Amino acid sequence: MSSKPVFLYVTYIASTPDKVFKALTSTEATGKFWFGNAVTSDWKVGSPITFHREGKLILQGEVLEYDLPRRLSHTFRPMHDAQFSAEQPSRVVYELEQQRDQVKLTVTHDGFAEGSKVFASISNGWPLVLSSLKSYLEANRVLWAPWYEKEKAAS
Amino acid sequence: MSKPKFVYVTYIASTPEKVWEALTSPEFTRQCWFGTHHETDWKVGSQWRLVFDDGRIADAGEILEADAPFRLVLRWRNEFRPEAKAEGYSRCTIAIESLDGAVKLTIVHELDDDRAESKFIAAVSGGWPRILSNVKSLLETGKLVLRTKTGGAS
Numbered sequence: 001m002s003s004k005p006v007f008l009y010v011t012y013i014a015s016t017p018d019k020v021f022k023a024l025t026s027t028e029a030t031g032k033f034w035f036g037n038a039v040t041s042d043w044k045v046g047s048p049i050t051f052h053r054e055g056k057l058i059l060q061g062e063v064l065e066y067d068l069p070r071r072l073s074h075t076f077r078p079m080h081d082a083q084f085s086a087e088q089p090s091r092v093v094y095e096l097e098q099q100r101d102q103v104k105l106t107v108t109h110d111g112f113a114e115g116s117k118v119f120a121s122i123s124n125g126w127p128l129v130l131s132s133l134k135s136y137l138e139a140n141r142v143l144w145a146p147w148y149e150k151e152k153a154a155s
Numbered sequence: 156m157s158k159p160k161f162v163y164v165t166y167i168a169s170t171p172e173k174v175w176e177a178l179t180s181p182e183f184t185r186q187c188w189f190g191t192h193h194e195t196d197w198k199v200g201s202q203w204r205l206v207f208d209d210g211r212i213a214d215a216g217e218i219l220e221a222d223a224p225f226r227l228v229l230r231w232r233n234e235f236r237p238e239a240k241a242e243g244y245s246r247c248t249i250a251i252e253s254l255d256g257a258v259k260l261t262i263v264h265e266l267d268d269d270r271a272e273s274k275f276i277a278a279v280s281g282g283w284p285r286i287l288s289n290v291k292s293l294l295e296t297g298k299l300v301l302r303t304k305t306g307g308a309s
Contacts, residue, residue: 009163009284010284011165011284011288012284012285012288012289013288014292014296014298014299124164127163127164127165127166128164128166131165131166131167131291132166134288134291134292135168135291135295138292138295138296138298139168139295139296141168141295143166143168143256143257
């Protein structure tokens with residue numbers, strides 16, 4: 001039985017859905033917790049979304065859903081590596097659920113072709129990005145990860 | 156069919172020693188693991204039990220590997236949910252890696268036998284993100300993100 005890969009990650013953050021959603025969609029916040037990868041979009045459904053690091057286009061996609069503060073999704077096409085950008089765009093869905101004074105954040109990344117190299121890379125990348133997001137919102141710090149690029153390259 | 160498996164990675168601004176302590180000491184696990192604590196001497200071959208504060212046994216098994224503060228492997232069977240207990244033993248591997256500026260904590264929890272689907276692995280897939288979110292919050296901020304499974308403490 002073969003199946004197309006899906007990446008699923010759940011983290012709990014002592015914050016509000018509004019703050020988590022805004023961090024995920026803010027150029028300034030993503031530039032901090034996402035290791036310099038800053039997002040830009042007007043967040044209208046159908047609009048482009050881009051991530052730049054030090055002026056270089058890293059990732060692009062299209063906004064699929066924007067339902068503040070519950071749900072956000074966009075297509076996902078890495079542009080910094082030709083073997084990644086040659087693949088079909090995949091899809092990221094963020095779901096935010098208020099649970100008392102915390103947020104359950106579920107990230108589902110699917111829409112990959114079988115044997116996707118992007119899938120292997122994002123499976124290493126998401127735990128680091130989402131760990132850094134949690135630190136940013138709870139402790140007002142980001143994880144310093146000089147080995148980030150090395151880890152991604154190793155995948 | 157394959158062995159049902161759960162994998163989770165989190166990065167914590169801490170040291171391997173503190174992460175090991177948060178995962179093994181009763182003071183920490185009572186907070187992070189929703190009122191449970193381990194009963195074991197952490198020696199290879201020794202019995203291991205995860206016990207609720209009212210004395211009920213949540214899970215039980217054996218220490219397969221223990222290399223503090225870097226690696227712990229447990230033979231693990233659920234004891235309080237009949238449908239999960241019926242699935243038999245699993246293997247839980249906890250790897251703690253020191254990186255420059257953070258600790259990479261990897262949990263791999265895999266059922267011993269092939270099975271199309273597993274209630275036990277489904278349960279630990281819900282539990283581990285809660286526990287590890289708590290461990291990360293407690294080590295980085297001194298506060299928990301989740302107090303109990305049901306939030307009953309507040």
